[in-house]
Amino acid sequence: MSSATWFARHELRLAWREWLAMMTGGRRKRTRAALIGLIVFAALMHLPAWAVIGRFADLREPLDKTSAIVLTSTIFLAFALMLSQAIESVTRVFYARADLDLIMSSPAKLATVFSIRIAAIALTVSGMALVLSTPFVDVLVLEGGMRWLAAFTVVITVGLTAAALAIAITIALFRLIGPARTRLIAQILAAIIGAGFVIALQIAAILSYGTLSRFAVLTSDAAASFAPEADSIVWWPARAALGDVGTVLILLSASLLLLGIVMTIFAPRFAGTAASASAHAVASRRGRGLRPFREGSRQQALRRKEFLLLARDPWLMSQTLMQLLYLVPPALFLWRSFSDSSTALVLITPVIVMAAGQLAGGLAWLTISGEDAADLVATAPLSPTSVIRAKIEVVLIAIVAVFTPLVAALAVLNPLQAAVTACGVLIGATSATVIQLWFRVQAKRSQFRRRQTSSRLATFAEAFTSIGWAATAALALAIPTVAIVSGAMTVAILAATWKLSPRRA
Amino acid sequence: MKSEGSALRLRGLTKRFDRLAVDALDLTIRMGEFYALVGPNGAGKTTTLRMVAGLLKPDAGSVSIFGIDALRDPVAAKQIMAWVSDEPMIYDKLTPLEYLEFVAGLWGIEPKVSQASAHELLASLGLGPHLNERCEGFSKGMRQKVALAGALVHDPRLIILDEPLTGLDAVSARHVKGLLGERVRTGCTVIMTTHILEVAERMADRIGVISSGRLVAEGTLTELRQQNGHTDTSLEDLFIALVDVKVEAA
Numbered sequence: 001m002s003s004a005t006w007f008a009r010h011e012l013r014l015a016w017r018e019w020l021a022m023m024t025g026g027r028r029k030r031t032r033a034a035l036i037g038l039i040v041f042a043a044l045m046h047l048p049a050w051a052v053i054g055r056f057a058d059l060r061e062p063l064d065k066t067s068a069i070v071l072t073s074t075i076f077l078a079f080a081l082m083l084s085q086a087i088e089s090v091t092r093v094f095y096a097r098a099d100l101d102l103i104m105s106s107p108a109k110l111a112t113v114f115s116i117r118i119a120a121i122a123l124t125v126s127g128m129a130l131v132l133s134t135p136f137v138d139v140l141v142l143e144g145g146m147r148w149l150a151a152f153t154v155v156i157t158v159g160l161t162a163a164a165l166a167i168a169i170t171i172a173l174f175r176l177i178g179p180a181r182t183r184l185i186a187q188i189l190a191a192i193i194g195a196g197f198v199i200a201l202q203i204a205a206i207l208s209y210g211t212l213s214r215f216a217v218l219t220s221d222a223a224a225s226f227a228p229e230a231d232s233i234v235w236w237p238a239r240a241a242l243g244d245v246g247t248v249l250i251l252l253s254a255s256l257l258l259l260g261i262v263m264t265i266f267a268p269r270f271a272g273t274a275a276s277a278s279a280h281a282v283a284s285r286r287g288r289g290l291r292p293f294r295e296g297s298r299q300q301a302l303r304r305k306e307f308l309l310l311a312r313d314p315w316l317m318s319q320t321l322m323q324l325l326y327l328v329p330p331a332l333f334l335w336r337s338f339s340d341s342s343t344a345l346v347l348i349t350p351v352i353v354m355a356a357g358q359l360a361g362g363l364a365w366l367t368i369s370g371e372d373a374a375d376l377v378a379t380a381p382l383s384p385t386s387v388i389r390a391k392i393e394v395v396l397i398a399i400v401a402v403f404t405p406l407v408a409a410l411a412v413l414n415p416l417q418a419a420v421t422a423c424g425v426l427i428g429a430t431s432a433t434v435i436q437l438w439f440r441v442q443a444k445r446s447q448f449r450r451r452q453t454s455s456r457l458a459t460f461a462e463a464f465t466s467i468g469w470a471a472t473a474a475l476a477l478a479i480p481t482v483a484i485v486s487g488a489m490t491v492a493i494l495a496a497t498w499k500l501s502p503r504r505a
Numbered sequence: 506m507k508s509e510g511s512a513l514r515l516r517g518l519t520k521r522f523d524r525l526a527v528d529a530l531d532l533t534i535r536m537g538e539f540y541a542l543v544g545p546n547g548a549g550k551t552t553t554l555r556m557v558a559g560l561l562k563p564d565a566g567s568v569s570i571f572g573i574d575a576l577r578d579p580v581a582a583k584q585i586m587a588w589v590s591d592e593p594m595i596y597d598k599l600t601p602l603e604y605l606e607f608v609a610g611l612w613g614i615e616p617k618v619s620q621a622s623a624h625e626l627l628a629s630l631g632l633g634p635h636l637n638e639r640c641e642g643f644s645k646g647m648r649q650k651v652a653l654a655g656a657l658v659h660d661p662r663l664i665i666l667d668e669p670l671t672g673l674d675a676v677s678a679r680h681v682k683g684l685l686g687e688r689v690r691t692g693c694t695v696i697m698t699t700h701i702l703e704v705a706e707r708m709a710d711r712i713g714v715i716s717s718g719r720l721v722a723e724g725t726l727t728e729l730r731q732q733n734g735h736t737d738t739s740l741e742d743l744f745i746a747l748v749d750v751k752v753e754a755a
Binding site: 294305312375377378383 | 596602
């Protein structure tokens with residue numbers, strides 16, 4: 001067996017096991033349950049997919065401009081998200097020391113080995129995109145016919161292109177700004193690319209139509225007037241998705257060609273880049289200089305440490321920046337509303353509450369579960385309760401610091417809405433934090449990306465309570481009596497989560 | 506000089522996981538004593554020490570640290586002891602000084618006192634040039650030294666070390682041994698597990714041999730030799746004889 005085939009099998013096996021560990025939380029006994037859960041989840045996902053995309057199933061060529069814009073934008077959005085994910089994956093591969101020493105000290109031809117690794121990244125990105133897009137494409141096939149099966153090929157094409165571009169961008173960043181800055185810049189870039197398209201559309205919608213809905217821009221006459229003619233290359237992905245076999249083949253060939261070019265150019269440099277990145281990852285960085293030790297209680301010492309570690313966390317940026325970026329349109333919407341008493345202002349409350357819950361969940365995992373020196377803290381002369389309290393305080397202080405400016409601005413416009421939003425933020429953040437507390441597991445901070453895999457139940461509970469409190473806050477402003485029902489349902493979700501949590505005893 | 510009072514007193518300490526890990530263990534360590542706990546892999550050394558440090562709850566038995574019931578009043582017991590494991594408990598993103606400031610803060614030590622102590626400790630462990638570098642780039646030995654400095658910065662009366670010399674080079678190991686010896690001379694009590702029997706032989710006032718969760722022999726090296734009818738045997742030979750006897754008896 002050639003070394004290339006052997007290494008490809010090795011990479012696929014690792015990718016499969018990593019995916020399985022992600023789905024089962026690292027517990028092999030759960031494999032069957034995880035697969036059943038995944039199938040049930042995928043089946044259930046067909047319902048929202050049908051609600052969102054079902055009405056587009058009858059689209060056929062020739063497309064009118066508005067339909068072409070909506071379809072192309074959806075494909076572009078998927079591309080942006082895949083590119084963002086791929087940049088993060090490539091950066092992670094570069095900075096993880098993992099098997100680099102073994103590979104580089106082996107007699108294998110490095111260009112071949114790293115070509116396979118690049119292909120594996122492309123396969124992982126495309127595979128994940130295929131899994132996520134399946135319910136949507138299924139709905140289109142069921143409602144609109146077999147021609148929509150071509151959409152799967154478009155997904156693969158987009159995945160391969162995103163992976164190829166991600167590798168080129170990341171290696172270019174290494175060359176341009178060096179390994180010291182690339183990790184941070186690549187994370188920021190990934191977050192901006194992932195969220196940028198939707199945010200740009202929302203900002204355009206706010207500025208032009210006074211609404212947060214991005215469809216207002218996509219379906220506008222202005223967009224149609226700027227759009228190119230029907231035979232433009234811009235519409236090729238949309239035409240391919242509709243089942244135009246010729247266009248499908250052209251796009252698939254182009255994406256494979258692009259990946260091939262990237263592999264040829266960058267595979268020989270991949271090894272050097274990975275080596276310099278991993279060398280940088282273990283190099284010491286200097287602190288802020290010597291300063292006197294600070295006074296304070298034991299809880300203050302804990303809080304100071306947590307804030308310092310949050311500020312220095314290398315992966316927190318990419319994990320939370322996208323959440324924070326999604327707050328930009330509501331903030332702009334708020335600013336615009338200073339001169340316009342729009343009733344649509346109520347829309348920003350659920351957005352803020354939802355963002356607070358999600359951000360709090362991430363911070364709570366980092367501070368409560370992601371304790372790198374758990375034994376040290378456990379052997380310190382503090383009660384476990386005061387340790388947990390100090391950590392929860394850190395999460396809530398961070399949430400208050402992030403969301404106070406938005407709530408304060410809202411208070412100027414509508415004090416009642418500001419009060420409801422503030423309550424929603426605090427309740428949403430507290431709910432997400434207590435869920436993390438009930439489901440806490442000892443882990444390294446570097447495992448932050450996998451926090452969702454430690455407990456599927458906690459992940460879903462966190463998401464559903466965030467959505468629940470967001471809906472309750474919105475309803476409290478619009479239909480207060482219904483808000484009571486929504487709030488009660490969210491409390492019930494929280495109570496059920498507590499009942500099922502391993503910490504209840 | 507060793508005081509007659511006990512620094513650590515374990516009675517009937519028991520812990521069961523899938524099997525019995527610590528089996529009704531009785532152990533007394535005197536104040537100001539350097540005590541080495543040796544035994545084969547899986548003998549129950551680490552489990553015993555983790556119960557003493559408050560990291561594991563015993564199924565039965567008692568733990569008394571300088572007269573404080575550590576199970577009833579763990580905070581008071583923790584205030585006067587320190588725990589160092591073979592895996593250094595440090596934060597990659599903190600510098601050694603920031604780490605020591607944090608540890609001193611957790612133990613409620615006056616900043617002026619802890620700052621002076623931190624500088625002195627780090628310098629004595631050869632970390633002077635790295636005071637202001639984040640620990641993420643440190644070798645295993647350097648990380649272990651930072652962890653040890655953290656354990657000593659609050660001036661504990663009882664230091665519990667689980668394989669503290671693992672991964673240290675000869676120079677670093679000498680630094681650590683020197684520091685521990687110095688602490689014992691000033692009245693501190695040290696209990697340490699180690700697989701390096703030569704260290705136990707040279708440093709410990711008394712040695713306890715643990716096997717299958719029970720103490721099978723205890724005493725100074727001379728006493729251990731006398732108990733086993735050898736006068737000129739190394740600890741390694743004694744250890745193998747004791748553990749073999751125990752295994753055969755089991």
